[in-house]
Amino acid sequence: MTQAAIQVRDLCFQWPTGASVLQFCSLDVPKGEFWMLLGTxxxxxxxxxxxxAGLLQPQSGEIKISGQVGFVFxxxxxQLVMPTVGADVAFGLVEEKLSLAQIQARVHEALTAVNLQLLQRRPIYALSGGQKQRIAIAGAIARQCEILLLDEPTAxxxxxxxxxxxAQVRNLVKSRGLTALWVTHRFDELNYCDxxxxLxxxxxxxxxxxEHLKQRLMQ
Ligand SMILES: Nc1ncnc2c1ncn2[C@@H]1O[C@H](COP(=O)(O)OP(=O)(O)O)[C@@H](O)[C@H]1O
Ligand SMILES: [Mg+2]
Structure with missing residues (x-):
């Protein structure tokens, strides 16, 4: 059995308004795999x-995550806060004590991973939607995140x-040993996941x- 990078046990969460959202929710995502999360x-x-991602606290249950988490909205x-591509990817590194040369190396490596190394000086406003999502992913890679959480990134x-x-996220997961959980409701994306x-x-x-999920949902 492969080790789980994300482990959720009996998670319960309700909003202060009282509306219950998660009720004893459990799942495991194996390390190095690309899993999707479906639901209406x-x-x-x-x-x-x-x-x-630790942005909310559950009322009960357990979450175990082995590795730094990167979130793509x-x-x-x-999500992108700086005026240019390079500055935005570097922005995520401000809390790490890195030299300028180390920051430049991390930014270059992360942009190369998403095939956008030529766009380092480009203003964010001049990017397409897909390029912007790849910059958000590059930001997570620059921070050396091992786990990617992506919330309908293609919507x-x-x-x-x-x-x-x-396809690019699948390649990154497989080539870098990352673990990803990707929320979608588009069936054609399912072909790419493990x-x-x-839900x-x-x-x-x-x-x-x-194939199992597609059969169930297309009935
Ligand atoms: N900030 C919030 N305060 C109160 N209820 C919320 C908040 N955000 C989402 N909800 C409610 O929580 C439930 C789950 O929402 P969400 O997690 O966004 O669903 P999904 O992403 O599957 O569409 C919904 O009923 C939604 O209305
Ligand atoms: Mg949602």
């Missing part, structure tokens, strides 16, 4: 990702760019290979 609108996918305009992309992004979870009414009701 409002089923708690974004809430679960925020709990995994649906809308990159909420604002056109279909070609959408599949380019999912497995997927189906319903606050718990994981099914999990397995992409």
């Amino acid at each position: 609108n409002g089923s708690g996918k974004s809430t679960l990702l925020r709990l995994l 649906q809308n990159p305009d909420h 604002l992309l056109d279909p070609d760019t959408q599949l380019d992004l999912v 497995g997927a979870f189906l 319903e009414q606050g718990r994981v009701v099914d999990r397995g290979a992409p």
